[in-house]
Amino acid sequence: MSLDQHGHNLPSCHSSYVRFDIIRRILTKFFGNEVIMVMGITDIDDKIIKRANEMNISPPALARIYEEDFKQDMAALKVLPPTIYMRVTENIPQIISFIEQIIANGHAYATSKGNVYFDVRSWGNKYGKLTSIYPNAQEETGHLHIKGNREKMSKSLKNYITIKDFLKKFSSDEFRMFCLRSNYRSATEFSDESMDDAKNLLWAISSFINDANTYIKGQLVCEPIREDVLWERLANTKVNVKAAFADDFDTSRAVSAIMDLIHHGNRQLKAVTKEFGSPRSPIVYAAIISYIENLFNTLGISLGERQVISEDRTPVMFSGVIDELVNFRIKVRNYARAMPEATEVESTMQSQEAKLEEKEKRQLLLLEREPLLQACDNLRRDLAAFGINIKDRGATSTWEAVDQRREQQRTERER
Template identity: 50%
Template sequence: MPWMRQKKDFLRSASPDVFRLFCLRSSYRSAVDYSDGAILEARRLLHAVAAFVEDARAYMRGQLAGGPVREDVLWDRLGRTKGAVQAALADDFNTPRAVDAVVELIHHGNRELKAAAEEPRGPRSPAVLGALVSFVEQFFETVGISLAERQRAAGAGSPAALHSVVEELVRFRQTVRRFALAAGEAAGEARRRQLQERRALLEACDALRRDLSAHGVRIKDRSDVSTWELLDPRTEDPKAGR
C-alpha cells in the first residue's frame, strides 16, 4: 500500500532521535504527516537544540566571547517554561506544546548569548545558563533523546584535534620564547636592557605553562626547545605528546 511504503521511506531517512522528536511534535490523537518537510523540520530543530547546548557550555567554560546576560529574564523564563511543560503534559500529554515551550526557552537563551557576545566585557553569568542547559537536557533525556550522547559523538575525534591544537600552541610559545631570549648583536648594557624589555614575554610564556599544567598538559623547556606531554588525570603519569 502507498502509505505503508511512505512510512518505510520516512523511517529509513530519519535517525532514531529525529524520529522521536518528530513524534513529539505530533499529537498522538492526530493523523501523522509522513512528509519530507516534517522530517527536515525535526532534524533542523534537533540541530538547533544541540547547537544551543554546545554554545551555552562554551560560554560557561569561557570559550565563547561574552559578558553578562540578563539573569533575571532567563531565571523568570526558565520558571515559566517549567510550568508550561508540566501543564502541557498534564493536558492529555500534549507533547507538541511542551516541545514548543522548551524551544521558546532556547530562543531566549540564544538571544541573550548573542547580546552578551556584542558586549564581551564584564562578569559572566554561567549559573543561569547552566540551569537552562540542565533543564533542556533533562527534558529531552526524559523523552529518549540524549543530547549528551550527541555531544560525545560529535567529539569522537577530539583526542586527535586536541593533540594538534596543543602542538600548535606549544610551537607558538616556543617561537615567542626564542625571540625573548635571543641576544642578537646586543651585549653588555644593551643586552640587559633588551632582556628587561622582553621580560613580559617570558612571564607570559611561564604563565601559559602553569595554566596548561593545571589542565593536564606539561610543558618542558630545554634551552630554546620546548616539549610537552599529557598527564593521566588518574595517576598524573605522563603520556608523551611531543
C-alpha cells in the same frame, strides 16, 4: 500486536509505538506514576501457520523469529520494553474461556467453520454511538501516513518502509522529535519536509547547548548576561511544560516552550570581541542545559553527548578529542595573528629609514606566520568534510557536529 512477516514494519506502527512510549515515559518519569504495560502478541494465526508450512518450520518457531525481529526494531527506536508479554500460545485456555463467556452472554456467535465474531447488534444503539464518537479506532492511536496517500500502503507505491530501512535515512531521535511535534490522537502525515522540521529542531537545540557550554567554559565572550531574565524564563518554561504534559500529553506545546526558552538563551549568547570586565554567569546556563537535557532524556532523546555517526550508524564518542584539537588550533591561530605593538618613538623626528625598517619587519613576520594561518584554515576545511564545523569567534573558536546529509540538502535547496 499481531505477528506476521509485514505487520510491525508498517509506517503507522512507527508512530503509534513511539507515541505510546512517550506517554509512558511522561507518566512514569515526569509524574511519578507506576505503569504496568502489557503487550499482547498474536503468535499463532492462519497467516503464520501458512507461512510456517511454506518454510517447513513450526509456527511457534516462526512466530518467535518475528517477535525477536520486532523487539530489535523497538529497541532501535528506543521504545521501552513492556512489563510483560502476553502471547496467545501461552494463554489459550484463558482465551477459550473468555470466548465461551461472551458467546453465553449473547455478545458473540460462532460460524459453521468455527470462527467466532462479535455480535455488534447485541450492543443495540450503543455501538452506533461509539463509532460516531470515534469513527476510526485505529486512527485514534495515530497512524503515520505517507504524504499523498492516506489509504493503501505497499512497496510498489513506495509508501511502505521497514523500520530498518527507515533508520538508514533518519535517526531514532529525529523520528521521536517528529512524533513529539503532533498530538498522539491525530493521524500524522509523514514526509521529508516534516522530518526536516524535526531535524532542524534537534540541530537548533544541540547548537544552543554547544554554545552555552562554550560560554560556561569561558571560551565565548559576550556582553553582560541578564541572569534575572533567564532565571524567570526557565521557571516559566518548567511550569508551561508541566501544564502541557498534564493537558492530554500535549508534547507539541511542550517542545514549543523549550524552543522559546532556547530563543531567549541565544539572544544573550552573541559573541563580542571586546571584554567587558564583568563576571560570567555560568550557573544559569548550566541550569538551563541540565533541564533541557534531562527533559529530552525523559522523552527518549539523547542530547548530552556530541557524537559522529558512522556509515553503519555506530556512535563514536569523540568530544574530548575534538576539544583538545580545537584548543590546540586556537593557540596556533592566535600566535599567528598576534603582531608586536609598534615601537614607541620618543622623538617626533624619527627617520624615514627607521619607519620603513619597522614596517618591513612586520611584513616579514606576517609572511613567516602565514603558513600557520593557512594550516588552521585547512584543518577547519578538512574537519568540515567529516561533519565537524569549527566557528572562529575572535580570539576563540567553537565546534559542533553537523548532519552532513542535512547540510547537503540545505545547500541544494539554496541553489
